[in-house]
Amino acid sequence: MTALEVRDLVKDYPIRSGLRSSRLRAVDHVSFTLTPGRTVALVGESGSGKSTVAKMIARLEKPTGGAIVATKDDGRPVGDREYRDHVQMVFQDPFASLNPFHTIEHHLARPLRLHGRTKGRTDTRRQVEQLLERVNLTPAHAIAPRRPHELSGGQRQRVAIARALAPGAQVVVADEPVSMLDVSIRLGVLNLLARLQREDRLAVLYITHDLATARHFSDEILVMYRGHVVERGPADDVILTPQHSYTKLLAAAAPNPEERGRSLAEGVGAIDEADLTRMFDHHTKSWHPFEKAAPIAAALANPAGGKQ
Amino acid sequence: MTNLSPLTGSADESAAAAAPVKSASAPPSRGRSGMRALLPSWSPKLVIGLVLVLGITLFAIIGPWLVGDPDAIDSIGMTEPSGEYWLGTTQTGQDVFAQLAHAVRGSLLVGLVVGILATILSALFGIIGGYVGGAVDEGFSLLSNVMLVIPGLPLVIVIAGFVPPQDRGWWTVALVLAITGWAAAARVLRAQTLSLRNRDYVAAARVAGEKRWRIVSVEILPNLLPLLASQFVFAVIAAILAEAGLSFLGLGAANSHTLGTMLYYAQNGFALQYEAWWWFGPPGLMIALFGCGLSLINFSIDEIINPKLRVPKPVAAKGGTPPPVAPPAPVTGAAAQAPPAPARAADGRDVVLSVRDLNVIYQTENPVHAVKDVSITLGRGEILGLAGESGCGKTTLAYAVNRLHRPPAEVASGSVIFHDRDGGDIDLLALDAEELRQFRWAKLSMVFQGAMNSLNPVISIHEQLDDVLTTHKPDMSKQARRERCEEVLRLVRVDPTRLDSFPHELSGGMRQRVMIAMAMLLDPQVMIMDEPTTALDVVVQRGILREIIRLRDELGFAVVFITHDLPMLLELSDRIAVMRAGEVVEYAPAEQIYERPEHPYTRQLLGSFPSLTGERGAFIRTGESSPLTKNEGAPR
Numbered sequence: 001m002t003a004l005e006v007r008d009l010v011k012d013y014p015i016r017s018g019l020r021s022s023r024l025r026a027v028d029h030v031s032f033t034l035t036p037g038r039t040v041a042l043v044g045e046s047g048s049g050k051s052t053v054a055k056m057i058a059r060l061e062k063p064t065g066g067a068i069v070a071t072k073d074d075g076r077p078v079g080d081r082e083y084r085d086h087v088q089m090v091f092q093d094p095f096a097s098l099n100p101f102h103t104i105e106h107h108l109a110r111p112l113r114l115h116g117r118t119k120g121r122t123d124t125r126r127q128v129e130q131l132l133e134r135v136n137l138t139p140a141h142a143i144a145p146r147r148p149h150e151l152s153g154g155q156r157q158r159v160a161i162a163r164a165l166a167p168g169a170q171v172v173v174a175d176e177p178v179s180m181l182d183v184s185i186r187l188g189v190l191n192l193l194a195r196l197q198r199e200d201r202l203a204v205l206y207i208t209h210d211l212a213t214a215r216h217f218s219d220e221i222l223v224m225y226r227g228h229v230v231e232r233g234p235a236d237d238v239i240l241t242p243q244h245s246y247t248k249l250l251a252a253a254a255p256n257p258e259e260r261g262r263s264l265a266e267g268v269g270a271i272d273e274a275d276l277t278r279m280f281d282h283h284t285k286s287w288h289p290f291e292k293a294a295p296i297a298a299a300l301a302n303p304a305g306g307k308q
Numbered sequence: 309m310t311n312l313s314p315l316t317g318s319a320d321e322s323a324a325a326a327a328p329v330k331s332a333s334a335p336p337s338r339g340r341s342g343m344r345a346l347l348p349s350w351s352p353k354l355v356i357g358l359v360l361v362l363g364i365t366l367f368a369i370i371g372p373w374l375v376g377d378p379d380a381i382d383s384i385g386m387t388e389p390s391g392e393y394w395l396g397t398t399q400t401g402q403d404v405f406a407q408l409a410h411a412v413r414g415s416l417l418v419g420l421v422v423g424i425l426a427t428i429l430s431a432l433f434g435i436i437g438g439y440v441g442g443a444v445d446e447g448f449s450l451l452s453n454v455m456l457v458i459p460g461l462p463l464v465i466v467i468a469g470f471v472p473p474q475d476r477g478w479w480t481v482a483l484v485l486a487i488t489g490w491a492a493a494a495r496v497l498r499a500q501t502l503s504l505r506n507r508d509y510v511a512a513a514r515v516a517g518e519k520r521w522r523i524v525s526v527e528i529l530p531n532l533l534p535l536l537a538s539q540f541v542f543a544v545i546a547a548i549l550a551e552a553g554l555s556f557l558g559l560g561a562a563n564s565h566t567l568g569t570m571l572y573y574a575q576n577g578f579a580l581q582y583e584a585w586w587w588f589g590p591p592g593l594m595i596a597l598f599g600c601g602l603s604l605i606n607f608s609i610d611e612i613i614n615p616k617l618r619v620p621k622p623v624a625a626k627g628g629t630p631p632p633v634a635p636p637a638p639v640t641g642a643a644a645q646a647p648p649a650p651a652r653a654a655d656g657r658d659v660v661l662s663v664r665d666l667n668v669i670y671q672t673e674n675p676v677h678a679v680k681d682v683s684i685t686l687g688r689g690e691i692l693g694l695a696g697e698s699g700c701g702k703t704t705l706a707y708a709v710n711r712l713h714r715p716p717a718e719v720a721s722g723s724v725i726f727h728d729r730d731g732g733d734i735d736l737l738a739l740d741a742e743e744l745r746q747f748r749w750a751k752l753s754m755v756f757q758g759a760m761n762s763l764n765p766v767i768s769i770h771e772q773l774d775d776v777l778t779t780h781k782p783d784m785s786k787q788a789r790r791e792r793c794e795e796v797l798r799l800v801r802v803d804p805t806r807l808d809s810f811p812h813e814l815s816g817g818m819r820q821r822v823m824i825a826m827a828m829l830l831d832p833q834v835m836i837m838d839e840p841t842t843a844l845d846v847v848v849q850r851g852i853l854r855e856i857i858r859l860r861d862e863l864g865f866a867v868v869f870i871t872h873d874l875p876m877l878l879e880l881s882d883r884i885a886v887m888r889a890g891e892v893v894e895y896a897p898a899e900q901i902y903e904r905p906e907h908p909y910t911r912q913l914l915g916s917f918p919s920l921t922g923e924r925g926a927f928i929r930t931g932e933s934s935p936l937t938k939n940e941g942a943p944r
Contacts (some may be wrong), residue, residue: 182697
């Protein structure tokens, strides 16, 4: 069963420099599916196109090519009008994603009303408080009339998660939901997301640059590099036995105190030339050449910067 | 100036650092809620402005009821102020006070109408153009640009010339002034809308399915209110002045009373020549006072838009709230009494920097004790990790060590001693401004948080590096300076041919390397790095860390590395100090912190980082809120 299918997604951005204009392909033929109750992690560095994928799924950007199809529980496709009920997004920066002018209640009541899920004022208030309690913001009646600046970063991100749940979404796109939070509260927010996912059988797309949380909080990992998916498979397989040289590079670069003294001595390395045109799939345990997508430009294949 | 770019950058940084510290440990203030959050706080400026404006407005409303007909000819002309005529009479024997009351009412009416019309026009064109974008924006921008370049006053003169004087009421003037006066405000509003449009909360409203007009009116417009208010006030001032100017030239509303027409008649009646100050003085003074009052109100509105303009209140003036700590001892005295620092650190290295019982307090309304009794010893060539979360005081500590902290931050007590390579000890807290300037960067340099953005974008890398050398080593030849710049770039593995590049031509990782090169220019003995790799991708970060370790091994400087990323510090540093709420809760060699953390907070921090390759341990997706964070959801 599928909640959302992404097929051959392409996004080009026009670049104008002087009189010349060219295109930057930010996302190049990316395909994957999200299923209820499972998390897919999209891992990659800044500029890899992962946030662009998120924006296209949330309909904040129009795809240049390809299709995004959402499906309901009963197998019928989700129409344009219902799309926002079905697919919601949690943004990266909880300090920017809540309007400083409005109360917490406003942020939750608006989506409830917009999607016709409440009858009358008291019902709205009751549902807002229920949402706040679901994300562990208690006492809800004390939180609801506050403004974002009166809450801590972790509390704000919980409000943002509650807002995504308000329309009754089945698909949640979480774009780096904890990267702006203090480390000691990240785990709590991720676990909250996991609990809500289990309770509501949500399909979650977890976008992150942190391989460790991707491994522990998702079932499947897609590694993106320069707009391409270069490796995909079950979370543990991708992280513990990486095959693509870019994934290996990422895994080696992540701080790992268990190997103190080891990794700093050796070079950062570069990407194999053969890997510029192919993707490894752990499900089939085989390499797949990029079919429609262009190869990764060799000039960009030195992510470490500086001289090697 | 450019050589100071890292230092001037620091001023903002320290102010920024102060904010989270305050919010983390200051007692929770419920804050002003609702629309009141948008009101300016009471300040002398605002009070004086409001008194002036309200007083004059009251006079304009009530005055005309109390005085007689301003056109009535009461006596022989040009009498000086007396009991009967408070402000004397004009040449034709009219009461100046009565005229003034009506004129103020007329001018204020023009100001109000123009203010409202111009604000509506600018909001319409600026906000809608900015939000909708595309062809609409282009069209609106073109229109406002055209309106901007049309010189307002001559246009008004032309229009006024076409309308026969007898039809020229005050509203004609007001309409003309509104049409010529909205464009500049529209451009400001458009720019602000363009920035607001890209905020995440607007994107979130779109994802929620809000309609366009609702996003503009409910999500964007309220955040523009302070700006709109400020522009309204400005439009009122401009309109009153422009109307006075027009009327003075005889192009205004001939048949109505405004301050401008009053001045016009005074001019025609040779008031200056007759030294009839009571005739031209009061209207002039009224314009000046009203403009002054509105400007003062505008200042206060500006402080809402840009809180940086707020002058921090000196604590002494408050009197009622003594700081929670003992009155700060004179810094030099404390330093003199400090016990001599040990010559060697615990692991046998020579000591290069010793910090003893340092206390830093932000002297705000609720003083914040940002650094509490911190003692740290930095060995020569050691990498000391300073770990902690936002608001724990780690950045404040780093700034205080280099005396880069700015008011309201104050070093209350403690000592910072730098043990020079040549054997001399330098008491950092006792240096005067010139000695401090000589010391900084030469012996102790800094790589700032978000350093990639602290390079000046319009000056080449070479000039920025060169500036440091010309400031600190004025007798160095140009050739030698260039060679040194190339040398440090080579040290951080950036191609020296990039020396003449501008910052935007380099990648984020390269810019970071350039910042480290700049910190190394004068061969310092200590480098303080404040989150130098936080904004970088892990692969790039790994390259930079390798560089730092290699350079430390080659050149032997000591590093204080500040970050929240404990796993990175465990790999990188020799010793680690874990900070929480201004205190160092644990200070031990890195292996010990990793293998036998003693303080519960250290254990909590370590537990917050899942292992990449190890067992899942506590990091199974439990879906339960972890015991570490159970308090986090509680209201503050």
